[in-house]
Amino acid sequence: MIAPDPTGRALRDVLPSMLSAMGVEGFTDTIGIPPCRNALVLLIDGLGHELLREHASDAPFLASLQNAPPLTAGFPTTTVTSITSLATGRCAGEHGVVGYTFAEPGGGLLHPLSWTARSAPSGDDERASMLEKWPPEQVQPHTTVLERAEAADVDVRTAVPHHFHGTGLTRASLRAGRFRGVRELGDLAAELLDAATSPGPTLCYGYHGGVDLLGHIHGPGSVQWRLQLRQVDAFVQMVAEQLPPGAVLGVVADHGMVEIDPTGVIDADSDPALQEGVRLLGGEVRARHVYTWPGAREDVLAAWRETIGDRGSVLTAEDAVEAGYFGPVSASVRPRIGDVLAIMRTTGVVRSVVEPGESTLRGHHGSLTAAEQWVPVLLTGAEGP
Numbered sequence: 473m474i475a476p477d478p479t480g481r482a483l484r485d486v487l488p489s490m491l492s493a494m495g496v497e498g499f500t501d502t503i504g505i506p507p508c509r510n511a512l513v514l515l516i517d518g519l520g521h522e523l524l525r526e527h528a529s530d531a532p533f534l535a536s537l538q539n540a541p542p543l544t545a546g547f548p549t550t551t552v553t554s555i556t557s558l559a560t561g562r563c564a565g566e567h568g569v570v571g572y573t574f575a576e577p578g579g580g581l582l583h584p585l586s587w588t589a590r591s592a593p594s595g596d597d598e599r600a601s602m603l604e605k606w607p608p609e610q611v612q613p614h615t616t617v618l619e620r621a622e623a624a625d626v627d628v629r630t631a632v633p634h635h636f637h638g639t640g641l642t643r644a645s646l647r648a649g650r651f652r653g654v655r656e657l658g659d660l661a662a663e664l665l666d667a668a669t670s671p672g673p674t675l676c677y678g679y680h681g682g683v684d685l686l687g688h689i690h691g692p693g694s695v696q697w698r699l700q701l702r703q704v705d706a707f708v709q710m711v712a713e714q715l716p717p718g719a720v721l722g723v724v725a726d727h728g729m730v731e732i733d734p735t736g737v738i739d740a741d742s743d744p745a746l747q748e749g750v751r752l753l754g755g756e757v758r759a760r761h762v763y764t765w766p767g768a769r770e771d772v773l774a775a776w777r778e779t780i781g782d783r784g785s786v787l788t789a790e791d792a793v794e795a796g797y798f799g800p801v802s803a804s805v806r807p808r809i810g811d812v813l814a815i816m817r818t819t820g821v822v823r824s825v826v827e828p829g830e831s832t833l834r835g836h837h838g839s840l841t842a843a844e845q846w847v848p849v850l851l852t853g854a855e856g857p
Contacts, residue, residue, distance in 0.1 A: 473785070473817065474845040475795060476544045476563075483543050483847060484557040486513060486724055487617040487675070493720065494673045496624050503849060504540065509672040509718035512664050514711075515558070516704060517551060518684030518837070520728015521846035523692055530698045531705035533712070534723065537850035545727045547797040548572070548759040549837050549844040551684070552584040552641055554726035559645040559677075561617045563799020565809075568612050569644065570798065572756035572838065574808045575763055576606050581754045587640025590826075608644035618648035618677070627674040631663035633681070646677070654678075657707050664711050668719035668853075680704065684729070691731040691834035715853040723850040727837045730758075730844060732820050734832055738779065741825040745775045754810060757820035757830060759838035761810030769811045776814055784816035784839075797840075815839050 476482065485502045490513060493505035505511070519534075521542035528535035546557045546564060548571050556562075556569040564570045569584055576582040580589035587608065588599035622628045628649025636642050637653055654660045660678055667676035682700050690696040712721055740746040740753055740760075749768030754761035764772045769788070777786040789809045793801050798809065814821055816839050822831035837844045 473815075473840045474544065474842045475840060476546050476797060476799070476845065481541065481543050482557070483545050483554055483724060483726070484561045484563065485543070486558060486722060486849065487621075487677075488561050490675060490720070490722060491617070491621055491624075491626070494626070494675070496621065496626060496673065498620070498624070503543075505722070505851065506720055506853075506855070508720040508853070510668050510670055510674040510676075510720075512668055512676050512678065512711075512719065512721045514664065514678045514680070514708070514721065514723045515555070516683055516723060516725050517679065517681040518687050518692070518727065518729050518835075519701070519704075519725040519848065520843055521725075521848045522843045523728055524848055527693065527698060527701060530701045533705050533709040534848075534850055537723070537852055538848055540849055540851070542846035543724070543849050544845055545725075545847050546799070547840060548755065549727035549839065550756060550759070551726050555641070556612060556645040558724075558726070559616050559618060560612070560614050562614060565793070565798030565801035565805055567614055568802070568805045568808060570805065570808045571754055571759065571761055573754040574761055575752055575754060575810075576602065578605060581752055582606065582611075584641050584644070603640055608640045609647075612644040616645065616648055618646060618675070621675050622648045625673075627667075627670060627672070629663065629667055629674065629676040631660055631667075631676055631678040633679070649675075657703075661707065661711055664721070665714055668715050668721075672718070680707075687729045687835035688833045689835070692729045693731070694834075712852045717855045720851060720853040723848070725847040728843045728846060729835045729837045730839075730841060731834050732757075732818070732836055734822075734834065737820050737822045737831070738783075739824050739831075740821050741823045743779065745779050746821075748772070748775060753823065753826075755814075756838045757822055757833075757836045758816045758844070760814040760821050762812035762814060764811045773812050776812060780814060780816075780821075783818045784814055786812060786814050788812060817841065
């Protein structure tokens with residue numbers, strides 16, 4: 473288990489380091505980016521440091537860039553949290569996107585990917601939009617790194633899937649700059665290279681989710697996953713070979729991934745011991761936020777510890793905050809963290825009724841194992857600003 477270090481090298485340092493390397497005042501490079509005029513940051517969803525090392529033969533170009541120590545993703549190791557950490561330069565306890573799902577003021581669970589909420593413990597999968605009830609700019613009110621860059625006259629661009637336009641997560645995390653919606657790898661490559669050849673200074677953030685998707689469905693290391701990784705490796709090499717002098721490409725990930733056997737999981741929807749005293753159950757399979765009814769926390773803590781045993785770590789919110797898992801935690805964010813947290817070492821806690829789709833996946837992330845926590849930072853290009 474790799475606990476995130478709020479003062480160590482982390483994913484949240486990437487954009488400030490890039491801007492510092494571009495000579496933009498007010499930013500510090502803690503990663504070691506070569507001086508550059510234009511910077512491209514490409515996030516490969518789900519490509520953990522250990523996965524890349526284990527499958528270097530499928531990604532020889534990316535593996536050849538794996539020279540620096542990995543970064544920590546932060547906690548929990550989930551896409552919505554990591555992207556917000558990357559975009560704001562802050563830990564989850566500050567920016568407030570504390571999990572795959574987490575408590576919202578109306579008594580339900582916010583699902584940041586869709587910015588909807590579902591009341592629990594109902595198995596009804598109907599979700600109501602929260603864009604007006606709990607606006608993204610209220611959930612995550614801090615100025616983003618992209619907004620700061622834009623204010624410093626940097627040409628800021630986001631080359632992400634076209635259907636991300638105007639979503640709650642985009643408004644919370646990636647607000648600023650020019651939205652450049654892409655559909656396929658050709659679109660993404662064209663946008664990255666257009667930014668690289670711009671007169672500058674230009675900062676372009678790009679995203680690809682195929683590795684993560686196939687890892688969830690088939691498992692990391694599966695044939696399908698490895699073939700996708702080979703495509704991504706060829707894609708990155710193609711972009712890198714066309715970089716002009718003065719442009720740098722940084723490839724990072726938001727988390728790694730582990731495979732668990734769906735037949736060996738703990739099902740919170742069928743185990744009464746995990747339901748007693750529980751008001752809401754958020755988070756995801758590998759990292760659960762457990763929200764308790766008043767007066768029930770100690771009983772819930774004991775029941776979850778007994779059920780999970782050595783398969784995970786069950787602790788109170790106070791213990792997690794004191795350990796620095798979420799970094800500095802603001803008063804407005806504290807209620808979003810579960811009263812009890814279940815952070816899994818092996819297997820996971822599924823919800824077969826409320827989360828039928830997620831419960832059948834083979835690949836998961838969210839916890840603090842090295843395979844989930846460590847992410848690569850792969851650099852190429854530059855040779856002067």
